[in-house]
Amino acid sequence: MENKREIGLIVARSENNVIGKGGRIPWDIEGELSQFKELTMGNAVVMGRRTYEEIGHPLPGRRIIVVSGSSKYEGDNICTVRSVEQAIKAAAGVNVYFAGGYGIYRDALPLVDVMYITEIHTVIEDGDAFFPEFDAGDFEVTIGETCGDEIKYTRTVYRRKKLF
């Protein structure tokens, strides 16, 4: 039987649910992005316009799908759509990972099978981008390893419970 492709989201959030501050990710932790690379390589990554502009270039080995109503990025491995639903269609055939920011996570949350949430063990004051509220009861939660030196982080996986 053909494997179903995975529709997921990947986020790192602080203890007070912050994902961004001043247009940037408010921590820089060696090794924290390794999971992002492993999951997304060869697959599609969906991001909002501001997150894409912060990165500033396509990511090697991945198809980038930017969600925007105001800008258009087109190229060999990048395209622009207007909604998360269109992004899933544009990613036909490969796993698709939503990578923020807030509006992308908010609209993708009801559609994803799995959420890779890295819990960063820090509190960020004056954050201005947050991960949306969701019902954790809809998901089976697996708590993975804790890593890091000065700032620790814990990998968690939220897999949507099957309804039957």
Ligand SMILES: NC(=O)c1ccc[n+]([C@@H]2O[C@H](COP(=O)([O-])OP(=O)(O)OC[C@H]3O[C@@H](n4cnc5c(N)ncnc54)[C@H](OP(=O)(O)O)[C@@H]3O)[C@@H](O)[C@H]2O)c1
């Ligand atoms: N911690 C993490 O894992 C993580 C991950 C990603 C980003 N971040 C941080 O989050 C912040 C950026 O997030 P943000 O929420 O401010 O901006 P964003 O989602 O990256 O970009 C916002 C723009 O994207 C488009 N957009 C977003 N959601 C949409 C939707 N559902 N439907 C249609 N268009 C949509 C709109 O573009 P137009 O205005 O062009 O219409 C919107 O103005 C930064 O600080 C970044 O570093 C953190």
